[in-house]
Amino acid sequence: MAVLTLVLLLAGLVLGALTAGAAPDKQAIVGSALGLEGKLGAAIAKAPAGAGAGQIDSSAPRGFLGIPGAPQVNPILAFLWAVWVGWIFSTVGAFGGIMAGVGHMTIFGLGDYAKSFKKTAPELNKVLTDCIRMANQWLVGLSSAISSLNYLRSKRLAWPLGLALGAGSLFGAVVIPIMTGGKISFSQYQGWFGVAVFVVGGFLLYETTPKGQAGKKAAKAAAQAFEKSVKEGGESAQGIAVKKWGLTRIEFSFFGVxxxxxxxxxxxxxxxxxxxxxxxxxxGGFLYVPYLTSIVGLPMFVVAGTSALAVLLSMVTSIASYLNFAGAAVDWALIGVELVGIFIGSMVGPRTQKYIPDIWLKRLFVVLALYVGLGYFSKGFFGQSWVPM
Amino acid sequence: MNWWTVLDGFLVGLYRITGWTLIDYFIGTFLLALITVLIGDFTTSLVYLVNRPYFVRLNARLAELHELSMAALRLKNKSGYRAVNREANDTFGLVFFGMAGLSASYLWPAFFALAWMQPRFQGIGFPLFLTGWIANYTFTFLVAYILARLVFAPVKPYLPYFRQMTALK
Structure with missing residues (x-):
């Protein structure tokens, strides 16, 4: 009996080893770039061929970025979503950028598509992640950067600070795509995006709390009181004069201060x-402005020009880096449709603003931020969404 | 013949002016960029027409707050300066993103031009005169777009419709 048990055990072990050691059915790969360029084409060539999830069916109709079988972003949906994004830009501000990301990842179905390659074609999963984050960047960053140029014209640029920030931003914008381009899986990106949404939602939430509201009211009252106390005007423009240069300290005066x-x-x-x-x-505009006003303590009117230079430099560098190092492909027509939606949405925003109180708008976006943040965070880091998504 | 075939034929025609392939490419790309600049500026003017009172009001408030903050700096009134700055922060946010919307209205045609160029010129390297560099269609369009903007800016105030718009601003 003992011998029989031993034989059975050994047979089981041998069989198990053989099964484990046996080469799995070799999955056929696409084998060609299917006319797609750069890293996208290379990743497609290595992806498994087939009509299932996480596979490339070269005979399927071409969708996003010309990939066969990829979701075909409905231009009407993209347009309508961009109108919503533009409306948010003109009513609440930076939250529009988050909603643009939600559109690319969830509404257009690109996130789930990228995710389907997580195990079957990790390289394609990462290239698609780069493409999605670059689509967000074009949409939000480009508009902000170009509009920033108008502020540069106001000649209120604290250029020593702009150069120091700009040098840092160049470094960050070059290094991050090199370090993370083609390396970040969609899940990781989605998880961190969720964290960022939480942070923005937290700021919005603070602004709707009695403390945040009181602080705002106090600032408004102080500004109005000061406004009343000021009688004189017609100050001649002085602009910025650099007083001291050094490696550890740069000083400049702005209107005598x-x-x-x-x-x-x-x-x-x-x-x-x-x-x-x-x-x-x-x-980066939404981060530079609070950084320069709250942490560096600069006047708003210097911040406008200075952040413009830094945003412009980091935007251009970041996109160029993605294109060069990460080889991310671009869907130009989708960006064009979205820009049309954004400008129509931002035209509508100011007209609807008077019908919806600011605080209710912020509350609405706090709820949205918590929902989206929780959904992306759980989906990205834990593999499943804790809220319906 | 549908509108797309007509448009496509027209755009292809821009690339067949001299008969020298490379020169035709650069001329065609410049003309395409110029068209996108024209259409973009036209739609911007529409946005400006519709929302002019809003932009004027916001910019006036921003200018007012700027004057106030300057006065606070002169008077060395730090708390007043901070309060005005905070008020200006909100107004600036609205102006900033309003400008973002406005810039979308003049940039959108450029992206459709790039979408049209992508299947035709992707993967082709264009030698840049005198430099020995090879550029792709995106780079050449970007340079052409900047040139077109530079060419259009001084001409714009003399064109019938745009003259009126410039006067409005």
Whole structure:
């Protein structure tokens, strides 16, 4: 009996070993770039061929980026979603960028498509992730960067600070795509995007709390009181004059008042902001402005021009880096349709604004931010969404 | 013959002016960029027409807050300066994203032009005169677009419709 048991056990082990050691059915790969360029074409060539999930069916109709079988983004849906994004831009502001990302990932079905290659073709999964984050970047960053040029014309650019920030942002915008381009899986990207949505939602939530509202009211009252107390006007323009140069301290005066900053910390700030915005695929404007006003303590009117330079530099560099190093492909027509939607949405926004109180708008977006943030965070890091999505 | 075939034929025609392939490519791309600049500026003017009072009001408020903050700096009134700055922050946000919408209205045609160029010129390297560099269609279009903007800017105030728009601003 013992011998029989031993023989059966050994037979089981041998069989198990043989099964484990046996080569699985070799999955046929696509074998050609199917006319697609760069890293996208290379990743497609290595992907498994077939009509199932996580496979490329070369005979299927071409969809997103010309990939056979990829979701075909409905231009009407893309347009309508972009109108919504544009409306948010003109009523709430930076949250529009998040909604643009939600559109690409969830509404157009590109996220789930990228995710389907997680196990079957990890390289394609990563290239698609780069394409999705770059689509976000074009949409949000480009518009912001171009509009920023108008602020540069106002000649209120604290250029030593702009250069220090810009150098940092160049570094961040080059290094992040090199470090993460083609390496970040869609799940990781989605998870971190969810974290960013939470942070933005947190800021919005604070603004709707009694404390946030009181702070805002107090600032408004103080501004109005000050407004009343000021009688004189017609100040002649003085602009910015640099007073002191140094590796650890640069000082400049703006309308007679002195401001100073440490170029090293400005550089680090630029690196961090460009890195975050490049990684998430968003424009950096929404981070530069609070950084420069709250942390560096600069006047808003210097911040406008200065952040413009930094946004412009990091945007251009980041997109160029993705195209060069990450080889991300671009769906130009989709961006065109979305830009049309954005400008129509941003035309409608100011007209509807007076009918919806600001605080209710913010509350609406807090709820949306929590929902989207939770959904992306759980889907990205835990593999399944904790809320219906 | 549908509208797309007509448009496609017209755009292809822009690339067949001299008969020299490379020169035709650069001329065609410049003309295409110029058309996108024209259409973009036209749609921007429509946006501006529709929302002019809103932009004027926002910009006036921003200018007002700027004057106030300058006065606060002169008077060395730090708390007043901070309060005005905070108020300006919100107004600036609205102006900034309003401008983003406005810039979308003049950039969108460029992306459709790139979408038209993509299947025709993708994968082709275009030698840049005198430099020995090879550029792709995106880069050449970008340079052509900047040139077209530079050419159009001084001419714009003299064109009938745009003259009126410039006067409105």
């Amino acid at each position: 002195e401001f100073g900053f440490n170029p090293f910390w400005a550089f680090i700030g630029g690196v961090l902001i460009a890195a975050i915005s490049s990684f998430l695929g968003v424009g």
